[in-house]
Amino acid sequence: MSVQTGERVRVMRSWEWARPVRPVRREVLSALPELEEGQPPLLFVPGFGHGAWAYAEHWLGHAAARGFPAYAVSLRGHGGSDPAPEANLRAYAHDVVQVAAGLPRQAVLVGHGAGALVVAHALARYPARAAVLVAPVLGGWATFGAALRRNPFGTVPAVFGGRLRLSRRQLFSRGLPDADARRYAARLGRAARRAQWQLLTGADPEPAVGRPSVLVLGSPDDRVVPSSALTRAARRYGSAPLLFPGMGHDLMLDARWQEPIDAILDWLVKNPTRDDRA
Amino acid sequence: MPTPTEHGRPDPETTTLAHSRDGRPVSDRGDTVCVIGAGASGLTAVKNLAEHGFGVDCYERETGIGGAWNWRHDRSPVYASTYLISSRPFTQFPDFPMPDDWPDYPHHSQLLSYFERYADHFDLRRHIWFGTEVVRVEPVADDRWDVTTRSTGGYGPERTSRYAAVVIANGHNWSPKLPRYEGLEQFRGEVMHASSYKDPAQLRGKRVLVVGAGNTGCDIAVEAAQQASRCWHSTRRGYWYAPKYVFGRPADQVNDTLLALRVPLRVRQWLYHRTLRLTVGDLTRFGLPKPDHRVYETHPIANSQLVYHVGHGAITPVPDIGRFHSHSVELADGRQIDPELVVFATGYLPRFEFLDAKILGDDEGAGRPRLWLNAFVPDHPTLAVAGLVQPDSGVFTLSHWQAVLFARLLRLRATRPDRAAAFAKRVRAGAGQRYSGQVKDSTRHWFEVGHADYLRALERALRNLEGK
Ligand SMILES: Cc1cc2nc3c(=O)[nH]c(=O)nc-3n(C[C@H](O)[C@H](O)[C@H](O)COP(=O)(O)OP(=O)(O)OC[C@H]3O[C@@H](n4cnc5c(N)ncnc54)[C@H](O)[C@@H]3O)c2cc1C
Numbered sequence A: 001m002s003v004q005t006g007e008r009v010r011v012m013r014s015w016e017w018a019r020p021v022r023p024v025r026r027e028v029l030s031a032l033p034e035l036e037e038g039q040p041p042l043l044f045v046p047g048f049g050h051g052a053w054a055y056a057e058h059w060l061g062h063a064a065a066r067g068f069p070a071y072a073v074s075l076r077g078h079g080g081s082d083p084a085p086e087a088n089l090r091a092y093a094h095d096v097v098q099v100a101a102g103l104p105r106q107a108v109l110v111g112h113g114a115g116a117l118v119v120a121h122a123l124a125r126y127p128a129r130a131a132v133l134v135a136p137v138l139g140g141w142a143t144f145g146a147a148l149r150r151n152p153f154g155t156v157p158a159v160f161g162g163r164l165r166l167s168r169r170q171l172f173s174r175g176l177p178d179a180d181a182r183r184y185a186a187r188l189g190r191a192a193r194r195a196q197w198q199l200l201t202g203a204d205p206e207p208a209v210g211r212p213s214v215l216v217l218g219s220p221d222d223r224v225v226p227s228s229a230l231t232r233a234a235r236r237y238g239s240a241p242l243l244f245p246g247m248g249h250d251l252m253l254d255a256r257w258q259e260p261i262d263a264i265l266d267w268l269v270k271n272p273t274r275d276d277r278a
Numbered sequence B: 001m002p003t004p005t006e007h008g009r010p011d012p013e014t015t016t017l018a019h020s021r022d023g024r025p026v027s028d029r030g031d032t033v034c035v036i037g038a039g040a041s042g043l044t045a046v047k048n049l050a051e052h053g054f055g056v057d058c059y060e061r062e063t064g065i066g067g068a069w070n071w072r073h074d075r076s077p078v079y080a081s082t083y084l085i086s087s088r089p090f091t092q093f094p095d096f097p098m099p100d101d102w103p104d105y106p107h108h109s110q111l112l113s114y115f116e117r118y119a120d121h122f123d124l125r126r127h128i129w130f131g132t133e134v135v136r137v138e139p140v141a142d143d144r145w146d147v148t149t150r151s152t153g154g155y156g157p158e159r160t161s162r163y164a165a166v167v168i169a170n171g172h173n174w175s176p177k178l179p180r181y182e183g184l185e186q187f188r189g190e191v192m193h194a195s196s197y198k199d200p201a202q203l204r205g206k207r208v209l210v211v212g213a214g215n216t217g218c219d220i221a222v223e224a225a226q227q228a229s230r231c232w233h234s235t236r237r238g239y240w241y242a243p244k245y246v247f248g249r250p251a252d253q254v255n256d257t258l259l260a261l262r263v264p265l266r267v268r269q270w271l272y273h274r275t276l277r278l279t280v281g282d283l284t285r286f287g288l289p290k291p292d293h294r295v296y297e298t299h300p301i302a303n304s305q306l307v308y309h310v311g312h313g314a315i316t317p318v319p320d321i322g323r324f325h326s327h328s329v330e331l332a333d334g335r336q337i338d339p340e341l342v343v344f345a346t347g348y349l350p351r352f353e354f355l356d357a358k359i360l361g362d363d364e365g366a367g368r369p370r371l372w373l374n375a376f377v378p379d380h381p382t383l384a385v386a387g388l389v390q391p392d393s394g395v396f397t398l399s400h401w402q403a404v405l406f407a408r409l410l411r412l413r414a415t416r417p418d419r420a421a422a423f424a425k426r427v428r429a430g431a432g433q434r435y436s437g438q439v440k441d442s443t444r445h446w447f448e449v450g451h452a453d454y455l456r457a458l459e460r461a462l463r464n465l466e467g468k
């Protein structure tokens, strides 16, 4: 399941070198296993509007309990990180790479929603040990079309720089108690205008460096990401998606949050390491 | 004895034994690649080879990683006050950035901690044999290599292992280049090369003559201006002393903005001259010689303080040295000065004693290899040199891509021999190519490259190799 390396490698990056991303203070939440068990660190990247808190609810603690050092970053302008109304996708990917490179060992990147697109960009700039794309929103007009059909009133304003509104019904299944759903929805923020716009028009991610294996998972009942998008995303990385029927878009917060995280951790335990594949 | 790290490599006794030409036993390391040196270039070679699926054995004669940047190493050329001259984006590895809250120009101790983190992050130490010096590298049949090591300092027996390929990453800034002068032996004052300069206390209260205006000479002259009782700075030509910041930004970032816009060299030179003239002004008013070349035709100096201290009169610029007397130094213009300490900041020369000079195309033994992309060796497809570049930016990005290119070449040798053969042809045809504009003839420019020209050439090589 290694990434296709059909695309061309980029060596020269004059613009990026000449215009480094503005540094900001980033919020990183973590849960660490009591005993170091030799598992790679996981870095969870939330989608637009979400902060590290979304993973801190269940997934961080659960991963740590299963022996994985687990970290979650809030992209700039989200959660407890510094505000960044001018942010673009490059700045978000920079945040992810900065935190990943600051971890003691080579990390697994896990991105949810548009955070999966941020991870896909980060993979071109950091040789992750592996990557997991959860209900990925990889952008482009197809994503837009789907969002428009399912949630026209939430989506249209975003095109004009307004906030992308996702309803509780899109994010969670009916299995989640209403009080929880309300509480989570109240915490949602918004991504920067330029980043939202780049979801539609931005360039495709460059090829990943370091040959990471990539797992794609999601729900066929996700009302943000249609199944076809899951299949497309998985195919891009040479695999098929793992599916969790009956769940909403926010798999890490929904009632049955434990199933997907267990599947991710099982996959990581089984996933052949690079040395074995050599 | 060598000090294997926790995991170490498998016991050579368990592998098939071959014999060297003179009958010594050789342990066969199969497809494993040997990397010589665990400085920045060696580390990135180990990381990228392992990432491409190769087994790697790295030999390092010191007891730690970091090469030049580990200033406790005897041969480290770095002194207490060394700060980067290339700003962070140009210095970090392209796939492992330095923390973005670090300063634009980090201190050498930060650089070492960065390399330590790189080694830990990618678990590189398990490939490295510390305290082990490579003493011989010899080609054998099938493009393989016999590498002979012994523990640093020459104790213990020699061991020879056979490798599928070798990366030489031994650095080229540790073996001092010392000029000869008439009368130097009679000189009663203290004489040292900058490689043994570590701390400004060595200058305190003395009358000091600093020779050479590379970045080392300029740094030491600036320290002498503040610590010594007198400082003369001798140069054999005039230079462009560029500040670390222009227009409120690190100077190299401004330069790369122009490169990104594909502004031609001549125009960039003109803009640079103009900027310097408008800010620091004409330096001949301080008695500094007028540069005999355009900017970028000598290795860039990034030092905002030299001119400042010259302006204070704390540094006296003087011409080249004519000769030494027992208590004085005679300058080229006939003037006599009386330093107590002479620091030769005259640079470094590469050394490859473990290898027959002809292999690197240095047929006259002048010490200057003839390679393609400063890395690839004609007729030796499984040998590469990493880090033998002196860019107008950081070295590490270049070393990284050299390692990636070599790793992909080695992989394609097995799967696509036609491509590997085409690459070998390009190596032969392109040996000795330069990747910079015109530069002044000096050993210090043997490996000078413009980072943009060089990286573009390397990018092309990578795409050609992979047929993309
Ligand atoms: C004062 C100073 C400041 C500099 N500042 C910058 C800067 O700002 N930016 C920049 O990019 N570059 C700078 N440089 C250039 C510097 O050379 C490179 O940054 C860098 O050190 C090159 O790394 P390397 O791994 O190629 O070589 P080195 O760091 O020299 O490492 C070579 C390693 O190989 C080992 N070795 C050598 N021979 C053998 C052998 N026979 N067997 C086993 N091991 C061996 C050595 O012990 C060493 O650890 C500076 C140089 C100097 C002198």
Ligand SMILES: NC(=O)c1ccc[n+]([C@@H]2O[C@H](COP(=O)([O-])OP(=O)(O)OC[C@H]3O[C@@H](n4cnc5c(N)ncnc54)[C@H](OP(=O)(O)O)[C@@H]3O)[C@@H](O)[C@H]2O)c1
Residues within 6 Å of the ligand: B082, B083, B084, B085, B086, B173, B179, B180, B194, B211, B212, B213, B214, B215, B216, B217, B219, B235, B236, B237, B298, B299, B320, B345, B346, B347, B348, B390, B442, B443, B444
């Ligand atoms: N990060 C930092 O702060 C930093 C600090 C120091 C060094 N560095 C890097 O380390 C490398 C080595 O730098 P370096 O300054 O040690 O050496 P260098 O760049 O080779 O400079 C040597 C200087 O000595 C002069 N010189 C050489 N031989 C001479 C002779 N026989 N007579 C008179 N003058 C002579 C040279 O003059 P010519 O120009 O006429 O040859 C030049 O001015 C460079 O890549 C440099 O950028 C970085």
